[in-house]
Amino acid sequence: xxxxxxxxxxxxxxxxxxxxxxxxxxxxxxxxxxxxxxxxxxxxxxxxxxxxxxxxxxxxxxxxxxxxxxxxxxxxxxxxxxxxxxxxxxxxxxxxxxxxxxxxxxxxxxxxxxxxxxxxxxxxxxxxxxxxxxxxxxxxxxxxxxxxxxxxxxxxxxxxxxxxxxxxxxxxxxxxxxxxxxxxxxxxxxxxxxxxxxxxxxxxxxxxxxxxxxxxxxxxxxxxxxxxxxxxxxxxxxxxxxxxxxxxxxxxxxxxxxxxxxxxxxxxxxxxx
Amino acid sequence: xxxxxxxxxxxxxxxxxxxxxxxxxxxxxxxxxxxxxxxxxxxxxxxxxxxxxxxxxxxxxxxxxxxxxxxxxxxxxxxxxxxxxxxxxxxxxxxxxxxxxxxxxxxxxxxxxxxxxxxxxxxxxxxxxxxxxxxxxxxxxxxxxxxxxxxxxxxxxxxxxxxxxxxxxxxxxxx
Numbered sequence: 001x002x003x004x005x006x007x008x009x010x011x012x013x014x015x016x017x018x019x020x021x022x023x024x025x026x027x028x029x030x031x032x033x034x035x036x037x038x039x040x041x042x043x044x045x046x047x048x049x050x051x052x053x054x055x056x057x058x059x060x061x062x063x064x065x066x067x068x069x070x071x072x073x074x075x076x077x078x079x080x081x082x083x084x085x086x087x088x089x090x091x092x093x094x095x096x097x098x099x100x101x102x103x104x105x106x107x108x109x110x111x112x113x114x115x116x117x118x119x120x121x122x123x124x125x126x127x128x129x130x131x132x133x134x135x136x137x138x139x140x141x142x143x144x145x146x147x148x149x150x151x152x153x154x155x156x157x158x159x160x161x162x163x164x165x166x167x168x169x170x171x172x173x174x175x176x177x178x179x180x181x182x183x184x185x186x187x188x189x190x191x192x193x194x195x196x197x198x199x200x201x202x203x204x205x206x207x208x209x210x211x212x213x214x215x216x217x218x219x220x221x222x223x224x225x226x227x228x229x230x231x232x233x234x235x236x237x238x239x240x241x242x243x244x245x246x247x248x249x250x251x252x253x254x255x256x257x258x259x260x261x262x263x264x265x266x267x268x269x270x271x272x273x
Numbered sequence: 274x275x276x277x278x279x280x281x282x283x284x285x286x287x288x289x290x291x292x293x294x295x296x297x298x299x300x301x302x303x304x305x306x307x308x309x310x311x312x313x314x315x316x317x318x319x320x321x322x323x324x325x326x327x328x329x330x331x332x333x334x335x336x337x338x339x340x341x342x343x344x345x346x347x348x349x350x351x352x353x354x355x356x357x358x359x360x361x362x363x364x365x366x367x368x369x370x371x372x373x374x375x376x377x378x379x380x381x382x383x384x385x386x387x388x389x390x391x392x393x394x395x396x397x398x399x400x401x402x403x404x405x406x407x408x409x410x411x412x413x414x415x416x417x418x419x420x421x422x423x424x425x426x427x428x429x430x431x432x433x434x435x436x437x438x439x440x441x442x443x444x445x446x447x448x
Binding site for chain 2: 211214228230
């Protein structure tokens with residue numbers, strides 16, 4: 001939601017350069033956008049889109065040029081979770097793969113060119129030293145906005161923030177099909193994270209996976225325990241019911257036998273005198 | 274192959290060793306009976322339940338312990354177990370009102386995950402032989418039973434989670 005509104009605000013801000021002269025609707029929107037986009041780094045992404053675009057396209061060229069030379073050694077370099085093909089080879093975690101595939105799904109469709117770049121991007125950490133700087137400047141805005149406290153919290157899972165970023169990026173790509181900037185942002189997000197903690201990201205992912213497995217096992221055990229308990233209750237109650245019925249029948253018979261013995265000397269009819 | 278709910282729920286394992294149930298234990302929260310694995314919201318367990326103890330001899334005394342082995346978080350139970358309630362000297366065939374409340378009832382308020390709240394009934398050697406621990410947290414029913422020569426005779430448990438449920442992933446550093 002937050003991410004989807006961003007491009008709209010960006011467009012609005014671009015079109016209404018003089019905010020004071022906007023109509024009421026636009027004024028509300030621009031004021032809300034101005035209140036939301038108060039951190040300057042955020043507005044730096046969207047409002048002055050033309051200069052930023054140039055920089056990103058330059059960067060984009062850098063990426064394509066640099067990775068073009070290194071198209072071969074894909075698998076050995078990568079350890080990042082975003083490269084789901086390698087991830088499939090390394091660890092058979094179905095959930096992780098499916099989630100990754102799902103999240104990068106929307107990216108595949110509109111921008112086939114950028115997808116290959118995204119895949120190859122996390123691999124070469126060295127060739128383009130200019131990239132991390134721009135990645136940092138862009139991501140500080142993006143992360144600061146979207147991840148909030150998690151960006152500052154060093155303990156937050158890379159997978160969770162990764163899912164965050166990829167969700168945002170998928171939202172982006174679904175909105176803005178033309179310009180490669182959203183995917184550029186996404187790839188740069190992943191690039192920055194790779195630079196920060198390649199091994200720790202995998203570690204956290206594994207830890208999360210193990211915790212999830214334990215939690216799932218507990219959930220299954222809980223369900224099984226309750227089901228068994230209910231079954232035991234049912235059998236107990238059935239037993240009790242049968243016993244009580246039997247008891248009732250026996251009592252009824254016992255009383256039935258004893259009752260009809262009325263006093264034979266009692267009158268059944270009364271004489272008129 | 275159906276197995277004992279206490280074992281499946283890992284109550285036997287985390288809290289107790291296997292034992293044979295010899296005395297009946299009935300726990301009622303506002304007329305809803307606690308059966309193994311049933312769910313109770315924190316709002317339903319605010320007040321102490323009615324506890325009925327079986328047995329046959331009024332001269333036998335029991336201790337009731339209520340612990341949370343999943344405190345504060347089932348995936349990371351650092352405070353295991355958390356003692357919520359401790360009553361001793363309950364005569365057989367009566368209820369908890371006849372006992373001595375050594376640790377007053379603290380209503381469960383789990384913040385993370387789904388917690389098991391376990392009631393354990395332990396037979397005492399004699400009257401007035403059991404004493405309260407220093408702290409509620411890091412309580413060990415096993416150690417407690419060994420210390421005061423108690424034998425477990427009955428146990429039951431229910432599941433408790435936050436009022437609004439624990440579904441979904443929350444973005445906080447709860448690793």
